[in-house]
Amino acid sequence: MSNVDLSVQIGPLKLKNPVMVASGTASYGEEISRVYPLNRLGALVTKSITLKPRQGNPPHRVVESSSGMLNSIGLQNVGVEEFCEKKLPFLRKAKAAVIVNIAAKRIEDYASLAARLSQEEGIAGFELNVSCPNVKEGGLEFGTNAKCIAEIVRGVRRETRLPILTKLSPNVTDIVSMARAAMDGGSDAVSLVNTFLAMAVDTRRKMPVLATVTGGLSGPAIKPIALRMIWQVYSALKCPIVGIGGIMNAQDALEFMMVGALAVQVGTASYVNPKAPLEIIEGLTSFAEKEKLRRLEGLVGSLNV
Amino acid sequence: MTPIFQLDARVLDQAKVAEGSFILSLEAPQIAERIQPGQFIQIRCVKKEAGKEFQNDPLLPRPFSIYRVRQKQVLDILYEVVGRGTERMAQAKKGDRLNVFGPLGDTFSYPAKSEISFLIGGGVGLAPFYDLAEALIDPKRGKQERGNVIVLLGARNRRKIFCEKEFKTLGVRFEIATDDGSRGFKGFVTGLLEKKLQATSNKQQATRIYACGPKPMLRVISQISEKFELPCEISIDAHMPCGYGICFGCAVKVRVQGTGYRVEKDKKTTLHPTPSTLYPMTYKLACMDGPVFDAKGLVWE
Numbered sequence: 059m060s061n062v063d064l065s066v067q068i069g070p071l072k073l074k075n076p077v078m079v080a081s082g083t084a085s086y087g088e089e090i091s092r093v094y095p096l097n098r099l100g101a102l103v104t105k106s107i108t109l110k111p112r113q114g115n116p117p118h119r120v121v122e123s124s125s126g127m128l129n130s131i132g133l134q135n136v137g138v139e140e141f142c143e144k145k146l147p148f149l150r151k152a153k154a155a156v157i158v159n160i161a162a163k164r165i166e167d168y169a170s171l172a173a174r175l176s177q178e179e180g181i182a183g184f185e186l187n188v189s190c191p192n193v194k195e196g197g198l199e200f201g202t203n204a205k206c207i208a209e210i211v212r213g214v215r216r217e218t219r220l221p222i223l224t225k226l227s228p229n230v231t232d233i234v235s236m237a238r239a240a241m242d243g244g245s246d247a248v249s250l251v252n253t254f255l256a257m258a259v260d261t262r263r264k265m266p267v268l269a270t271v272t273g274g275l276s277g278p279a280i281k282p283i284a285l286r287m288i289w290q291v292y293s294a295l296k297c298p299i300v301g302i303g304g305i306m307n308a309q310d311a312l313e314f315m316m317v318g319a320l321a322v323q324v325g326t327a328s329y330v331n332p333k334a335p336l337e338i339i340e341g342l343t344s345f346a347e348k349e350k351l352r353r354l355e356g357l358v359g360s361l362n363v
Numbered sequence: 364m365t366p367i368f369q370l371d372a373r374v375l376d377q378a379k380v381a382e383g384s385f386i387l388s389l390e391a392p393q394i395a396e397r398i399q400p401g402q403f404i405q406i407r408c409v410k411k412e413a414g415k416e417f418q419n420d421p422l423l424p425r426p427f428s429i430y431r432v433r434q435k436q437v438l439d440i441l442y443e444v445v446g447r448g449t450e451r452m453a454q455a456k457k458g459d460r461l462n463v464f465g466p467l468g469d470t471f472s473y474p475a476k477s478e479i480s481f482l483i484g485g486g487v488g489l490a491p492f493y494d495l496a497e498a499l500i501d502p503k504r505g506k507q508e509r510g511n512v513i514v515l516l517g518a519r520n521r522r523k524i525f526c527e528k529e530f531k532t533l534g535v536r537f538e539i540a541t542d543d544g545s546r547g548f549k550g551f552v553t554g555l556l557e558k559k560l561q562a563t564s565n566k567q568q569a570t571r572i573y574a575c576g577p578k579p580m581l582r583v584i585s586q587i588s589e590k591f592e593l594p595c596e597i598s599i600d601a602h603m604p605c606g607y608g609i610c611f612g613c614a615v616k617v618r619v620q621g622t623g624y625r626v627e628k629d630k631k632t633t634l635h636p637t638p639s640t641l642y643p644m645t646y647k648l649a650c651m652d653g654p655v656f657d658a659k660g661l662v663w664e
Contacts, residue, residue: 083605083610085608085609085611089651092366093367105611113645113646116616117601117615117646119612119613119614120602120604120612121602122421122423122604125420125422126422127423127604129612131611134611134646277419306419326422326604329423329604329605330423331369331407332369333369
């Protein structure tokens with residue numbers, strides 16, 4: 059056993075290590091448990107849960123781009139009741155730290171979802187998806203409006219004592235004001251960033267590749283922009299940040315921590331390399347050992363500028 | 364759920380089998396000893412150097428059927444070069460390593476009794492059918508007679524024909540259709556299938572269809588299976604970033620099970636699908652619910 063302390067404290071949320079799997083890239087855990095035990099992760103963030111089940115968008119839903127991919131899944135999910143009944147018991151049994159990502163069309167629905175889920179055991183916290191670029195209503199509209207973000211967070215805060223992360227959209231002019239709104243509303247941390255609104259063209263058919271025309275860009279292609287946004291928010295607010303955006307390996311994770319992320323989420327990397335989250339945890343451990351760090355948290359915001 | 368094995372598989376061989384098509388042999392014993400006909404693996408097409416990070420471009424792995432499993436050690440992958448990923452894969456040489464994971468997806472089912480099985484491959488869609496043919500005639504698995512397993516390959520022309528010898532060595536029947544008539548039946552493989560079904564349909568022998576290939580071909584096969592009232596399993600290819608049910612990218616439109624209208628004929632009730640505007644539909648994932656689907660459930664658009 060290594061004597062490096064990897065644990066991180068995000069507001070009231072204590073995680074054994076800073077590596078989570080990102081929402082929408084881990085389903086409800088069962089599939090990745092075929093690759094490694096879920097309790098190895100800092101946390102698992104579920105696919106977005108909505109009040110009612112959603113069928114999602116028609117195909118094509120995905121396309122590869124240079125060092126990245128576009129997706130437009132459309133929040134396909136089983137809905138909150140089936141999640142509680144059929145998905146959560148597995149996660150409890152697997153002893154995973156579960157952060158439930160919630161999404162809604164109406165501002166008040168976020169609070170209803172939090173209220174419903176707070177009755178269940180085995181949930182470590184919530185992540186509010188106020189930034190999905192692929193649904194017509196809500197989604198991106200909420201995420202680009204600071205007032206909406208604050209109102210959503212306040213509503214959820216009233217319903218739960220569990221930690222709240224707010225996942226922000228990068229498709230804004232001023233990311234700092236969005237993060238400030240989330241923190242002012244009572245969020246314990248911000249998750250930065252969701253995917254970048256993007257598109258791909260099929261020249262043979264003169265048509266967009268994705269059925270919904272636009273989708274969200276993820277993967278290594280977005281990493282430099284994600285780093286910049288986290289750096290801006292950290293510099294301005296010094297608030298707890300969960301870094302997301304094209305993290306493929308431990309080196310990438312270190313970069314995110316140095317610019318100010320307290321923890322990270324691994325998304326697209328799990329498609330490419332199912333073991334990526336584990337390799338990142340191992341890589342961070344060996345980095346800390348080599349640098350003789352007792353606590354990994356010491357790296358957060360350690361960038362010399 | 365069964366475990367997924369991920370490893371840097373050693374390339375044992377890479378052989379050109381026709382214009383633009385290859386068979387890649389990978390040493391992957393953990394997967395080879397478990398994988399069943401119809402299942403697939405994900406292959407990172409870019410060479411993996413030991414101890415080095417993954418390259419980021421092309422980023423995603425690509426899904427491949429298993430053409431043949433040898434000695435529970437080796438996976439033979441029949442593929443065609445179609446894009447950035449397969450172009451890279453074609454450059455892999457003996458001794459290189461490619462990162463792979465599997466087994467993934469569901470399996471073909473075997474007939475309960477003695478039946479005629481048509482295995483129809485459109486071009487590289489032939490890929491899963493050597494493994495299936497071998498299983499079908501295995502006395503421990505499919506328990507079918509060799510002569511009742513009929514493989515039909517549809518190819519653009521004679522230069523695109525592959526694997527003929529291997530299927531014939533296996534002892535199953537193997538017939539070819541070419542679009543230009545340069546070998547075998549002239550026309551689409553769907554035409555060849557229909558001709559054969561008409562010839563056998565009065566013999567009262569139970570028959571089933573397995574198919575894999577381009578969407579337009581699968582659509583026609585699906586209609587043929589409906590016309591002749593034959594069970595039909597179709598292996599679907601889709602854009603598939605993860606291959607194991609976490610990204611929800613490979614959506615396939617299907618009818619909600621049990622919907623449609625019932626028709627009684629010869630004391631047998633069959634369920635006929637209603638037009639696509641009327642029945643309830645949903646999305647299934649090609650990687651988890653498939654890649655093998657019952658043709659009756661698929662919605663073609």
